[in-house]
Amino acid sequence: MSTRTPAPGAGTASGAHYHPAEVIVDLAAIRANVATLAEVAPTAEVMAVVKADAYGHGLLPVARTALQAGATWLGVAQFSEALAIREAGITAPMLVWLYTPGAPLEQAVRADIDLSVSAGWALDEVVRAARSSGRTARIHLKIDTGMGRGGVFAQAWPDLVAAAMRAQAEGAVQVVGVWSHLARADEIGHPSIAAQVQAFTDAVHLAEAAGARLLVRHLANSAGTLTAPQTHFDLVRPGIASYGLTPAPQYRSADGFGLVPAMRMESEVMLVKDAPADQGISYAHLYTTTEETRLAVIPLGYADGIPRHASNVGPVRVGGRTVPIAGRVCMDQFTIDLGPARPDHPEVVPGERAVLFGTGANGEPTAQDWADAAGTISYEIVARMGARIPRTYLNALGVDDE
Template identity: 45%
Template sequence: MSVLAEAEVDLAAVAANLDTVAGVAGTELMAVVKADGFGHGAVPVARAALAAGATWLGVTSTGEALALRAAGFAGPVLSWLHRPDDDFGRLISADVDLGVSTVPHLHAIVEAASRSGRPATVQLKADTGLSRNGANRVDWPDLVGWARKYEVEGSVRVRGIWSHLAGADTLDGRGVGRQVAAFEEARRIARTAGLRPDLAHLANSAAALAAPATRYDLCRIGLALYGVDPFGAPGGGAYRLRAAMTLRSTVLNVKRVPAGTGVSYGPDRVTERPTTLALLPLGYADGLPRAAEGRAEVWLGGTRRPIVGRIAMDQCVVDAGDLPVAIGDPVVVFGPAPGTCLTGGGCVVRPGCAAGTAGGGCVAGPGCAAGETDAGWPTVAEWAAWARTSPHEILTGIGARVARRYRPVGR
């Protein structure tokens, strides 16, 4: 079956990124595979991450957790976002840890545990400054008190206490310090209530790499797992993370137009000189945000070329200038940053290095196969900057009609 666009997912990059974080953090790692693995595919990413040493999987919903169990993953899974009337019995029977932030949720879980005839395993979440999910300072003593009561009665096991940092991509020293202090106080209150959980966890990707005080027993790795620098660098950043997804398409139509030609709806863009327009079968339904109009670029014909005019639901237009573009020519929307070794084999790639060649200053190492250099492709971080959003939104927005193809570990 022919496809209009393809997201190639490099599972070796997932494994390498997890290994990089593990080498810095020195704790157990949870691979966060919510939102279908940030758009990469939860099951393939989970398999690669666990093989690389992750000990936990993290999701936010019942459906995601049960899908992992159905795929054969028997290890620890934490699911943390539920309605009070969710089907907790299925999650308890599937041995899924449940994140709990409110007393009503805890009561509902205990009722489900009673019906199922087995205790529920829970992890209590404290709000330490994000003001989102989690019990705040006023509600926390009540939550841990009920949890201890139910634990004594045998209806729950409290395995963990956790929280979420407010700075997901920046680590303000004072802010992190305040949250660590609040987390320590939440743990103290839990101990006073008689709870002795096995796990405490607070760190996200950025904190796992750069905030030792937040690491505790387990770090939850999301964005870094997929090769995006959590501090906003356009490439892999100081930790040389490898982007796991490359979004590709092909030119579907080509036309030479004179100056003064309107492009796409509006038209918001009128050509200033004669130029070649190349049509791509990707639009906002596939994950290209309209907010990136006027700034976004793609890799076409060995160079970056701008998207011009409005991005439509199914397509967009690239100004190819005077390039000799033809229908069927390959296009890279985003991928690894220049200088990334796509095979992990030691190749050094510099801007101007065409795929599979040694020109432009490229030095090909022993693991750098022909056609596996990245030249100057745009990155997810750049697309996020163009759209004034986060890389998370770009990755999770890649639509279902974009085919996923997986490059396995070892290739």
């Protein structure tokens, strides 16, 4: 039986947390997805990537759920996320990878948070933090194997490794991991994947030859986890796939990968009214009615994460039909054209639920449908859902899941 748990402050018709829309997160779907990912990478541990408020799904509920499902690590981008997880009493191994000079590294070391080291200056700051805290910092050295983003390129790798091993010899750090990130794993069979695997393997061998005794070597993201077993090594880092969305939509759907979308976005209809033909809708009148019709206003906008690029195209399911947004998405609302009143069209009334996206069952749109319509990726659709929209959690296993 499904259990429904509102986030703190949500689920009431009055008060400061009222909102006419709701993000519904099915934690059972996340458990199933994490279990599926563990099955396709049986030789590796799973790091559930819960950055960006777990891609908009809720940091703490998802972190706990992923661990319940068999993930053994957590991965976050920002210190605030890592510290929130520790403050909630979650003690699982965790890696944080984005910080700049002056970051509160000592606080992270004291909280047993593993740190990514992508440059010489970062290693220097970690060493200072370790000395200040009187504790050994656990670090994962990052090699740039072709992404062209974080980490050091191959020519600088020997120097970073040598410096890290000197710091380890004095007890300031423990090099527990080497990692990198795939650039084109969603392009199945792309030659860059093999090139990155080779570059990563070479980097690992150099680190081990220098004396590193690695606990984990990790390269695979969601696409690598699902489609490229040669990238699995000791640990995989699925992000979007944990939330039931495909990392390679041009190759296979979420369902084709055995994934179930965990997020459902609903809103109550605010206003329904009849409009004449030739009526311009919303700013700049990018949409004009072609006949007498019925309009509905949905109280969500780009301040809530609805892409402005979804103007005139974002699909909404209401009254048993799916219709696109009519006109420009505004900051807090948008309009849909329901078409003329007809006996075979159920009447839509204020307060009725409209579904922006969900699992795709019963004809409702999916986050991937929104991504296709707006010319973006499903990651952006779910991750940008605004914090002011209440989250409700289905199928929590314990009282601490919210």
